Amino acid sequence: MKRLTALAFGAVLSLVTGNCLLAQEAAPAPQQPIAFSHKVHTGTLKVACKGCHANPDPGETMTIADAASCMKCHSAIKTDSPEIQKLAGYAKSGTAIPWVRVYELPSFVKFSHKTHIDKGSTCGECHGQVQTRDQLFREINLSMSGCVDCHNAKKASVDCTLCHELQN
Numbered sequence: 001m002k003r004l005t006a007l008a009f010g011a012v013l014s015l016v017t018g019n020c021l022l023a024q025e026a027a028p029a030p031q032q033p034i035a036f037s038h039k040v041h042t043g044t045l046k047v048a049c050k051g052c053h054a055n056p057d058p059g060e061t062m063t064i065a066d067a068a069s070c071m072k073c074h075s076a077i078k079t080d081s082p083e084i085q086k087l088a089g090y091a092k093s094g095t096a097i098p099w100v101r102v103y104e105l106p107s108f109v110k111f112s113h114k115t116h117i118d119k120g121s122t123c124g125e126c127h128g129q130v131q132t133r134d135q136l137f138r139e140i141n142l143s144m145s146g147c148v149d150c151h152n153a154k155k156a157s158v159d160c161t162l163c164h165e166l167q168n
């Protein structure tokens with residue numbers, strides 16, 4: 001993890017300029033390499049989140065199922081669709097699908113999915129109405145103000161060193 005050398009200075013600067021500490025607007029959905037729909041797979045078909053997001057130990061990241069696991073269904077389902085043919089191509093060559101990230105933190109922020117899920121936070125609190133979306137977009141504010149608002153609401157620590165490593 002990168003350390004924040006000028007952490008305190010940066011924070012003062014942000015307070016003055018008012019950038020980053022303000023809530024950010026919901027960003028538009030990025031163009032994805034395959035037209036995958038959460039609404040179809042989780043809303044209609046009711047595949048569980050963990051079916052594609054396994055959260056392997058130590059649990060920091062959720063991970064996204066690879067093309068080969070999609071093909072457990074799609075070797076038989078919709079094989080004539082151009083989108084599924086793209087998917088089959090990735091599976092055949094063993095290439096990772098270049099999904100465009102929707103929520104992504106800078107490397108100087110500490111975050112673990114496992115600790116949040118263990119303490120009772122739900123996917124929806126941080127990612128919104130995934131089951132109703134054809135395309136995901138950043139609909140929940142997970143910039144610093146979004147993290148801190150929930151920590152305050154749930155009486156969790158807002159100490160700088162909880163989320164950042166300080167260095168003098």
Ligand code: HEC
Nearest residue numbers: 049053061062063064103104105111116121122123126142
């Ligand atoms: C407390 C807030 C929070 C909760 C609860 C949460 N997420 Fe996340 N999620 C995040 C943040 C923040 C990121 C970006 C993390 C990063 O870039 O390091 C993220 C990233 C992801 C990613 C992509 C990166 C990765 O970790 O592989 C997936 C997939 C994901 N979340 C799915 C889920 C699912 C499914 C659930 C429920 C089981 C869930 N999340 C619960 C905040 C949360």
Ligand code: HEC
Nearest residue numbers: 034035036040047052065069070073077078081083084087
């Ligand atoms: C449990 C089985 C199952 C799994 C696993 C699965 N899908 Fe699907 N997928 C379906 C079904 C069923 C449909 C809807 C077919 C229809 O419209 O009749 C579908 C539809 C699609 C479509 C739309 C195709 C079109 O042209 O209409 C895409 C794209 C797709 N899936 C991608 C994926 C990807 C990527 C993964 C892996 C991350 C995946 N699927 C995993 C069952 C599955």
Ligand code: HEC
Nearest residue numbers: 036041042047048049051052099101102103123127130136
């Ligand atoms: C059939 C497989 C599948 C299931 C089931 C599934 N997802 Fe996903 N998920 C994906 C794929 C593929 C992507 C990458 C494309 C995208 O962002 O839409 C993704 C991306 C995400 C992301 C964006 C992560 C980032 O930062 O880029 C979040 C958040 C997420 N899923 C949450 C969920 C939640 C919550 C559920 C359960 C309600 C769920 N997913 C169920 C396949 C799945």
Ligand code: HEC
Nearest residue numbers: 110111112115119121125142146147150151154156162163
């Ligand atoms: C939905 C509410 C919620 C959101 C949003 C949230 N958190 Fe948390 N977070 C919690 C709770 C609850 C705890 C546990 C407090 C305790 O120990 O009981 C926690 C604990 C933590 C911890 C300490 C445990 C560990 O994993 O080391 C860190 C670090 C953390 N959160 C970082 C973040 C960051 C970074 C974000 C924003 C990207 C964020 N949190 C967003 C609710 C939230």
Ligand code: HEC
Nearest residue numbers: 007008010011014020109143144147148158159160162163
């Ligand atoms: C609950 C987690 C959390 C806590 C507590 C927290 N931060 Fe952050 N901080 C973040 C996240 C997440 C970002 C990244 C925001 C982004 O770029 O989306 C961030 C970004 C920053 C940045 C980068 C500059 C910027 O403007 O984006 C600075 C500086 C910073 N934090 C300082 C602090 C200081 C000082 C404290 C203590 C008063 C603190 N943070 C407490 C989560 C946290």
